[in-house]
Amino acid sequence: xxxxxxxxxxxxxxxxxADPGRGADRDRVNPFPTPYPTLLGDDPALQTxxxxxxxxxxxxxxxxxxxxxxxxxxxxxxxxxxxxxxxxAGLRYGDSxxxxxxxxxGALYAAYELLRSVNAVAGEVAMPQELFTRLRNEFDPVIDAxxxxxxxxxxxxxxxxxxxxxQIFATAPTAGALVCSFxxxxxxxxxxxxxxxxxxxxxxxxxxxxxxxxxxxxxxxGFFFPPAATGIWLAGxxxxxxxxxxxxxxxxxxxxxxxxxxxxxxxxxxIVRRTLVDPGSSQFMHALLATSASVGDDPSYLDFTRRPALxxxxxxxxxxxxGHAPLKTGxxxxxxxxxxxxxxxxxxxVVVFQDSLDDLDSLSALGYIVDRTIKLxxxxx
Numbered sequence: 001x002x003x004x005x006x007x008x009x010x011x012x013x014x015x016x017x018a019d020p021g022r023g024a025d026r027d028r029v030n031p032f033p034t035p036y037p038t039l040l041g042d043d044p045a046l047q048t049x050x051x052x053x054x055x056x057x058x059x060x061x062x063x064x065x066x067x068x069x070x071x072x073x074x075x076x077x078x079x080x081x082x083x084x085x086x087x088x089a090g091l092r093y094g095d096s097x098x099x100x101x102x103x104x105x106g107a108l109y110a111a112y113e114l115l116r117s118v119n120a121v122a123g124e125v126a127m128p129q130e131l132f133t134r135l136r137n138e139f140d141p142v143i144d145a146x147x148x149x150x151x152x153x154x155x156x157x158x159x160x161x162x163x164x165x166x167q168i169f170a171t172a173p174t175a176g177a178l179v180c181s182f183x184x185x186x187x188x189x190x191x192x193x194x195x196x197x198x199x200x201x202x203x204x205x206x207x208x209x210x211x212x213x214x215x216x217x218x219x220x221x222g223f224f225f226p227p228a229a230t231g232i233w234l235a236g237x238x239x240x241x242x243x244x245x246x247x248x249x250x251x252x253x254x255x256x257x258x259x260x261x262x263x264x265x266x267x268x269x270x271i272v273r274r275t276l277v278d279p280g281s282s283q284f285m286h287a288l289l290a291t292s293a294s295v296g297d298d299p300s301y302l303d304f305t306r307r308p309a310l311x312x313x314x315x316x317x318x319x320x321x322x323g324h325a326p327l328k329t330g331x332x333x334x335x336x337x338x339x340x341x342x343x344x345x346x347x348x349x350v351v352v353f354q355d356s357l358d359d360l361d362s363l364s365a366l367g368y369i370v371d372r373t374i375k376l377x378x379x380x381x
Contacts, residue, residue, distance in 0.1 A: 031117035031139045032146065035222035036276070039269040040075060040262065043087035046377050050074050050089040053372035057365040064365055069357060071095060073261035074373055075350035077272060086269045086350070089373075093261040096230045097354040098252035100323030101298075102335040103259055104193050106223075106234040107205050108288065109267060110214040111168075111190055112281035113221070115180065118169055122178040128171045131178055135165050146216030149226075150235060155243035161212040168208050194288040194321060197298040199238035211235045211245060223263045231263040251355045252327045259335075261352040268319075268337050268350050286319060293320035293338070301336050301363050302351065302370060311364055313371045315340045318348070324358070332358040342374050349374060 054068050071092040078085040118135060125131045140162050144151055150161055169180040182190065186208060192201040206214065214234050218224040224231030235245035236256025244256035270276035271285050292298070299306035300320035304313055323335035335354040341347065351370055356362050 029138050030142055031114070032142070032216060032220035033113060033277075035220070036266075036270055038222070038266055039084075039086045039273065040073075040088035040266050041086065043076070043089055046074065046076055046087050046373070047089035049376035050091070050369070050373045052376055053369045054091065056372060057368050060368060061361045061365045063359075063361040065357075068365075069355060069362070070366065071097060071261050071354045072369070073265035073350070073352040074370070075265050075269060076377060077269075077348040077350065084273050086273075088262075088265070090261055090265075092250075093265075093352075094230065095250045096233070096247065096258045096260050097335070098249045098255040098325075098327065098333070099257055099259040099264075099335045099354055100325035100333070101197055101199075101202070101238070101257075102264065102321055102323035102337060102354070103232065103234040103257035104197075104202050105264065105267065105289075105321055105337060106218055106232045106259075107202065107209060107214055108190065108194060108285055109221075109223075109276060110209055110217040111182070111186075111205065112277045112285060113217045114163060114168070114209065114213060115182065116277050116281065118165070118180050122171065122180045125178055126173070126176055128178065131171065131180075132165050135163075139163075143210070143212050143216055147212050147219065147226075149247075150211045150215060150245050153235075153243065153245045156211070156245070160207070160210065160242055162210045163213050164208045164210070191288060195292050195296045197292075197296065197322070203237035203239040203241050206234065206237050207242060211242075221267075223267050230260055232260075232267065233258045251333070257323075259354065261354055264337050265350050265352045268339070268352065271319075272339060272348070272350065289319035289321055289339075293317050296320070298322045298324070300338050301334055301356070302338055302340060302367050304367065307363075309360060310367055313367050314344075315342045315349075315371060315374060323354075334358055334363070340370060340374075342378070345378065347374075347378070 073090040073093045076087040122131050168186050170183045171178045171180055189201040189204045192198045193205050218232050229247040233247050246254035246256050249255045249258050271282050274282040276282045300317040303317040304310040317340050319339040321337055326332050334356045337352045340349050
């Protein structure tokens with residue numbers, strides 16, 4: 001099974017990145033991050049475990065289509081003396097799929113990335129109006145030029161493409177300068193977008209941030225690759241409140257919400273490692289995704305405790321965000337990014353899947369594959 005379908009090389013190793021909040025060393029005119037390193041490393045033993053689990057699932061669940069339909073990234077999280085290590089295996093993990101609401105994680109990341117950049121400027125000014133004027137003068141031209149496909153899209157005005165700073169940020173004085181936090185209404189929309197899966201609140205978040213900021217941040221951070229148009233892409237509001245800007249997908253033609261399993265898993269690994277934006281922002285994002293898993297309106301497709309029709313498994317779900325929507329053919333497909341944990345031994349895994357069918361066999365098979373991959377990987381020498 002060729003997990004590298006559509007795969008293109010990712011940057012790896014110690015990619016330099018601006019230190020969040022470092023201030024003087026940072027180019028204030030450019031609000032975007034430098035690329036995050038790729039944390040995921042190919043692991044042949046884990047790949048063998050995943051391939052074996054998929055082969056077994058095709059026998060255990062005879063109603064499944066052959067070959068196995070879903071794309072997967074499966075990541076073992078190991079504690080090492082130097083920190084966390086992320087071993088990766090997968091199927092078709094480099095292909096971009098229509099991913100529905102799973103792409104909302106892209107907006108979540110972009111919101112905290114913008115908060116970091118805005119606070120770097122807020123530390124130099126004393127009045128809110130001075131801050132917002134500087135942001136529009138210094139940030140907006142860079143943001144608007146960052147994604148030509150969005151800047152040139154018909155039907156989108158410049159104002160619609162760019163962040164609405166006053167809607168997003170509240171300011172407070174601190175030692176002769178300012179510090180920003182999210183406006184209560186924006187924070188509430190952000191929470192509901194993840195925990196409740198609400199499309200209306202997602203639309204409010206996306207319109208406030210602007211397509212150019214969301215996708216410019218994903219591109220600059222190394223989670224989207226324009227030449228191949230692969231990675232995490234979010235340029236639709238889920239409600240049609242703004243015109244969509246689409247890229248190709250392997251399962252649904254041109255779409256406004258897309259991702260590869262690999263890039264979503266790498267972004268999620270940075271949350272687990274607390275290196276996405278900064279430790280505090282990563283912790284807030286983790287808390288929202290953990291709340292989504294435990295009490296959110298859209299339970300994990302891997303969680304038999306919240307989806308009792310699913311067979312019990314020997315792992316629990318710690319964090320989750322799902323996607324669920326029909327393709328243009330009318331076929332319902334599911335996607336998910338989750339952190340699961342085994343109990344004996346205790347170990348965490350990041351699991352991202354896309355383009356799964358919605359029937360009980362397909363969902364049960366995903367749980368079986370995760371369970372078996374964990375056990376096979378833990379029993380291998």
